[in-house]
Amino acid sequence: MPNKRPRGPQLSWKPKRETERVLVAVEAMLDLYADYLPVTLRQIFYVIQGQGVLAKTQRDYKRMCEYVGMARRSGRIPWSSIRDDRQIAAEAPPAFAGPEHYWRVVHDIALDYRTDRQYGQPTRLELWSETEGMVPQLARLGEQFGISTYSGSGFDGLNGKHEAAERAIAGGIKTCILHVGDHDPSGEWLLTALAEDVTAFAEAAGAEVEFVQIAVTPEQIERYHLPTALPKPTDRRSYSDTTTTQAESLLPDVLAAIVREEIEARRDMDLLREVIEREPAERQAIIDRLNDLR
Template sequence: MPNKRPRGPQPDWRPKRETLRVLAAVDVVLDRYRDHLPVSLRQLFYVLFSDGVLAKTERDYKRMCEYVGMARRSGRIGWEVIRDDTQIAVQAPQSFAGPADFWGTVKAAADEYRVDRQEGQPVRLELWCEAAGMVPQLARLGSGFGIACFSGGGFDGLAGKHDAARRAVAGGVRTRVLHLGDFDQSGEHLFSSLAEDVVAFAAAGGAEVKFERVAVTAEQVAAYGLPTAPPKPSDHRSFSGTATTQAEALPPDVLADVVRVAIEQHRNPTAHRAALAREETERREIQNQLRNWPGRE
């Protein structure tokens, strides 16, 4: 029997009244957090729940996903404003349309030249999050400080843990991992599993790594009135709380503030300004050299 679910573009989609009500609320949320886009579907859902638009049920979550999916297929919502948790990262070999395209790429690289902005800092920072959908926002926050962001979901990422330890060894200074994850049994055990393995691998290579829980904490759940759910009765692992909360329940602007404060607590402003000054000087030198490069059109 053929699958009758919508496929491909749906430019003729005509949403019903209830769908339009929810999508109007989605538009408000996307406008409110336009400085923090893209947001994940889970983040969008929690804001709509906080706004009283949807109930905190799996049914309403799936309904919202369906509405937003059709809105994206129809062109009503831009593809770039929503981050899909299941989006696949793709690496393609670089190619050029011709010499002019090549030199344009070189010029763009020169204009975007950056030094290691963590040089001279007391510790080397990394941002880790449990949900892949949060990576773009966190990466944007870390970019200004030269901090990389990684998704650390799952308990079986042994290669990822080993790679983290290798980065710490290569960095030559102490490493501090700022971690964001769910406040539940799985989130707490994921955090401890990551920390214990990475710390042990790094120590074997002579490096020091420490993990810091940035979100979600019990204090944040109370301070921001985040929605909660009972712990899963089937999960018998220890848990420090009495109710669970997903990291994406933190509103995007609150999340940005929490992460920024955590970063700045470990940054030396003088060293950061020195890195930026050197970066600007070297960028201008490269741009001047490029203008006089032989053979450039």
């Protein structure tokens, strides 16, 4: 069950002898390649497997991942040392052909100036999608309200969960994560695992996080006559229903209306309008100041 798995920081964790043996090899690898961090778990495995520390099996790879995960939760291995396999490579640092190019770029940035649409709101919002392919659609909705959108697919995105808690901590107010996912055993367990872990990390630093499943829900399945299917016979996880439904079965305009309604229900719309209305004047003031500097 998800609630039996380690959640949040594990500062009192003490590794057993076999775990310690593997972690010593992992730490040696991280020290050896300190100039190339962060590395992936697969990279670590290939190195220590080549040293004879582990066998070249999926079972040993998963075992190593569990050991490293606990070491990160305990603070023994820095979060920044390892890149989760799902992450995308970072872009190169900004560079310019010369001062004039720099000023053109700065001017273009000023033209895109936007006020923080979540400023002053009682709750900080994020949008999460179980399905990566739905992120662009949700992002177009979220950006109107200054809300970032993330993909929460998979069970192993430890960095992503930790970073979500870090954002909640930095926000200084309650964070509400609006989640769009499938109504099936996998989606139910995924949401539970995400919520438990992110909440535990945030609570350890005194921050509050709430997860809300806004789609797809049993009520929406009935209301919109969404197609259903029986759960996969190979999936033996406990489940609160007898049929399954994919979030992607919601028509795009219906999903958009659901998401917008859920966001607006958690926004002070008068305050949001005030923040947006002062944007043009602030943008022009920035451009005028840049012109004076050039």
